[in-house]
Amino acid sequence: MISISLTVNKQVYQVEVEEDLRLIDFIRDKLMLTGTKEGCGEGECGACTIIMDGKTVNSCLVMAFQAHGSRITTIEGVAKDGALHPIQQAFLDVGAVQCGFCTPGMVLSAKALLDENEVPNRHQIREGISGNLCRCTGYNKIVDAIELASSYIKEGQQDETSSSGRQ
Amino acid sequence: MKPLQVVGNRVLRVDGKAKVQGAALYPQDINMEGMLYGATLRSDKPHAFITIDLEEAEKIPGVVKILTAKDVTGHNHHGVLFKDHDVLCAEKVRRIGDPMAFVIGTSERIAKEALKKIKVHYQEIPAVFDPLEAMEERAPKIHGESNIIYHYKCRKGNVDEAFKACDIIVERAYQTSMVDHAFLQPEAGIAYMDEDGSVVVLAATQYPHFDQLEVAEALGLPTEKVRIINPAVGGAFGGREDITMQIHLALAAYLTGKPVKVVYGREESFYAHSKRHPIMMKYKTGATKEGKLLAMEVMLVGDTGAYASWAINVMRKAGVHAPGPYEIPNVKVDSYAVYTNNPFCGAMRGFGATQTPIGSEQQMDILARELGIDPIQFRLMNCFRVGSETANGQILHESIPLVQCIEAVKDRMFQELR
Structure with a gap:
C-alpha cells in the first residue's frame, strides 16, 4: 500500500x-x-x-x-451548484448526446480545450476531442456543441461584466 | 387541432441531463451489498470436443461455485432464431471465445485467477473458416448435417435470355469484411434474487422481452419468475440482440442466492457478441449500349460463423437489396447463409443491406465507364421512381425521392469540389 x-x-x-x-x-x-x-x-x-x-x-x-x-x-x-456547465448545456441543446457513454470524457476534453482557448475553430475543436471516440453521433453534433459552448461562455462573461457594471 | 407538442419542435432527451453529468447508470456502475463476481472461461480452440477439470480451481479460497453445462437447471441452449448456442458448452466448442465455464468468486480478481486454474482438455477436430468450403459436402459440420442454413431465391423474368440481348456484361466478385459494432460500453450486468423469489437480471440489452424468455427457458422457470431490467445502454447497433452474459448471471444468482456481477473488458466484448456478416458476392450485370439495365445475376454467401443469430433475416435482406435501387427487368438472386468456425455474425446496422452496395454500386460505376456514360446520368436513367417494380415484385407506390436525392448530392458534391 x-x-x-x-x-x-x-x-x-x-x-x-x-x-x-x-x-x-x-x-x-x-x-x-x-x-x-x-x-x-x-x-x-x-x-x-x-x-x-x-x-x-x-x-x-x-x-x-x-x-x-x-x-x-x-x-x-463540472456542474456548479446544481447548474449545468455551459458545455453540458450545449451538448443537451445541440443533441450531441446519444448513448452517453463517451459524453463525460467528451465534456472534459471540451473543458480542457475551452479553458485554454476560449474561441477555438472547428479544426481545433476536432483536434481537442481527437482522443475521444464516439460510436453514435458521427462527431458533427459534438463539434457543434463545443462551438455553441464557446459562445455560451463568452455571453456569460459579458452578462457578468454588464451586471457588475450596473451595480 | 391543437398544435403539435413534439413533432417539429426541439425536445431534450429524457436521459440527456443525467448523461451530461455522468449520473446515468450503466450496468457496470451498479453495485449491490454482498455481491459476488463472475468471470467466463472461453474456448481458445475453434472446433474441439472438451472435457473440463475444475478440481484445482475450486480449491482457491474465495471461489464460491463454478458453473458448467451440467449446472444449467433448464435447457442448456439459447439463440434468437435457432437455439444453437449452448449456455455453457456441453461437449463441443465451435469457435474461439465459446463460453465453457462461469466462475463465481468473492472478488473479480479471485474469479479471474480461478479461470487460469481450470484445466480444459481439447480434442481438436477439423475446422472450416471459408464459407465456400463450408458449403461443400465433405466440409466439417458445425451443427447437424449441413452448414448451409438458408437459401434465398429471387427470380424475375429470364436472365439467361436477357443477357443474350445485352450489349455489355460486367462480371466481378466482391468481398466485404467482418465488422464489430464496438459500442463504447462493454457488456456488463448484475443479477439477484427478488424478495418474491424472482430472478432479476440487470443488463444493457436491445431485447429485454426476448431475454426474459431465454433466461426462463435456460433456468427452467416460468417467465413471471424472471425480470429483465435495462438500465442505460452504451450503444448497441445490433450487437446486443443476442444473449451474452444474461443467462450466466441469472443462473449464478439463482444457484447462490446472492447478487452476482460481471463486467467484460473490451477484448472479451469482441469475443462475446455478434459481428456483421462478411459477404462474398458474385455479380453479373448487363445493359444495352444506350445504358438501360437489362439483367442481373447475383450470388451472395454470408458467413454467419459458428451460430446463426439473425443470419436468415440478414441474408434475406441482403438478397432483397442485392440489385440496388434500380429497375432491372430480369433478375436472379441466390443468397446463402453458411456456418463456419469463425466468430458468429448477426445484426449490425443495415442488417444485410449495408454490404450489397459494395457490389451493386461498383457494378454501376464499371458499366458506366465501359459505356462512356456519366455515372450519375447512368444511375438517373435506371433508378427507382414512383411506380417502379422491385426485383421481388413490390410496386413502389409512394415516397421514392431518389432522383431528387441524386440531383441534390450532385449539386452539393460539385460545389464542394469547386
Missing part, C-alpha cells in the same frame, strides 16, 4: 492505495464516482478522460499513486 494525497473535484483525499491500482479504479471503486467510464482499458477510446492539473489524461493509463499531489476534475465536478 502507498499513502497518497490528492484533490478530486475540490475535495482533498488522504488515502492508502494498492500499488497496482489504476486511477480509474480509484475514482470509480473507491470514490464511487462512476461518471468516469471504461471503454477499452488501453487508452484508445477516451471514455475515462479526466482533467489532471489542467491537462486531460486517460485515467486507465495512470496509476493511482502517480496522481499523488495532483488536482483532478471528473465529470461530477
Whole structure:
C-alpha cells in the first residue's frame, strides 16, 4: 500500500492505495464516482478522460499513486451548484448526446480545450476531442456543441461584466 | 387541432441531463451489498470436443461455485432464431471465445485467477473458416448435417435470355469484411434474487422481452419468475440482440442466492457478441449500349460463423437489396447463409443491406465507364421512381425521392469540389 494525497473535484483525499491500482479504479471503486467510464482499458477510446492539473489524461493509463499531489476534475465536478456547465448545456441543446457513454470524457476534453482557448475553430475543436471516440453521433453534433459552448461562455462573461457594471 | 407538442419542435432527451453529468447508470456502475463476481472461461480452440477439470480451481479460497453445462437447471441452449448456442458448452466448442465455464468468486480478481486454474482438455477436430468450403459436402459440420442454413431465391423474368440481348456484361466478385459494432460500453450486468423469489437480471440489452424468455427457458422457470431490467445502454447497433452474459448471471444468482456481477473488458466484448456478416458476392450485370439495365445475376454467401443469430433475416435482406435501387427487368438472386468456425455474425446496422452496395454500386460505376456514360446520368436513367417494380415484385407506390436525392448530392458534391 502507498499513502497518497490528492484533490478530486475540490475535495482533498488522504488515502492508502494498492500499488497496482489504476486511477480509474480509484475514482470509480473507491470514490464511487462512476461518471468516469471504461471503454477499452488501453487508452484508445477516451471514455475515462479526466482533467489532471489542467491537462486531460486517460485515467486507465495512470496509476493511482502517480496522481499523488495532483488536482483532478471528473465529470461530477463540472456542474456548479446544481447548474449545468455551459458545455453540458450545449451538448443537451445541440443533441450531441446519444448513448452517453463517451459524453463525460467528451465534456472534459471540451473543458480542457475551452479553458485554454476560449474561441477555438472547428479544426481545433476536432483536434481537442481527437482522443475521444464516439460510436453514435458521427462527431458533427459534438463539434457543434463545443462551438455553441464557446459562445455560451463568452455571453456569460459579458452578462457578468454588464451586471457588475450596473451595480 | 391543437398544435403539435413534439413533432417539429426541439425536445431534450429524457436521459440527456443525467448523461451530461455522468449520473446515468450503466450496468457496470451498479453495485449491490454482498455481491459476488463472475468471470467466463472461453474456448481458445475453434472446433474441439472438451472435457473440463475444475478440481484445482475450486480449491482457491474465495471461489464460491463454478458453473458448467451440467449446472444449467433448464435447457442448456439459447439463440434468437435457432437455439444453437449452448449456455455453457456441453461437449463441443465451435469457435474461439465459446463460453465453457462461469466462475463465481468473492472478488473479480479471485474469479479471474480461478479461470487460469481450470484445466480444459481439447480434442481438436477439423475446422472450416471459408464459407465456400463450408458449403461443400465433405466440409466439417458445425451443427447437424449441413452448414448451409438458408437459401434465398429471387427470380424475375429470364436472365439467361436477357443477357443474350445485352450489349455489355460486367462480371466481378466482391468481398466485404467482418465488422464489430464496438459500442463504447462493454457488456456488463448484475443479477439477484427478488424478495418474491424472482430472478432479476440487470443488463444493457436491445431485447429485454426476448431475454426474459431465454433466461426462463435456460433456468427452467416460468417467465413471471424472471425480470429483465435495462438500465442505460452504451450503444448497441445490433450487437446486443443476442444473449451474452444474461443467462450466466441469472443462473449464478439463482444457484447462490446472492447478487452476482460481471463486467467484460473490451477484448472479451469482441469475443462475446455478434459481428456483421462478411459477404462474398458474385455479380453479373448487363445493359444495352444506350445504358438501360437489362439483367442481373447475383450470388451472395454470408458467413454467419459458428451460430446463426439473425443470419436468415440478414441474408434475406441482403438478397432483397442485392440489385440496388434500380429497375432491372430480369433478375436472379441466390443468397446463402453458411456456418463456419469463425466468430458468429448477426445484426449490425443495415442488417444485410449495408454490404450489397459494395457490389451493386461498383457494378454501376464499371458499366458506366465501359459505356462512356456519366455515372450519375447512368444511375438517373435506371433508378427507382414512383411506380417502379422491385426485383421481388413490390410496386413502389409512394415516397421514392431518389432522383431528387441524386440531383441534390450532385449539386452539393460539385460545389464542394469547386
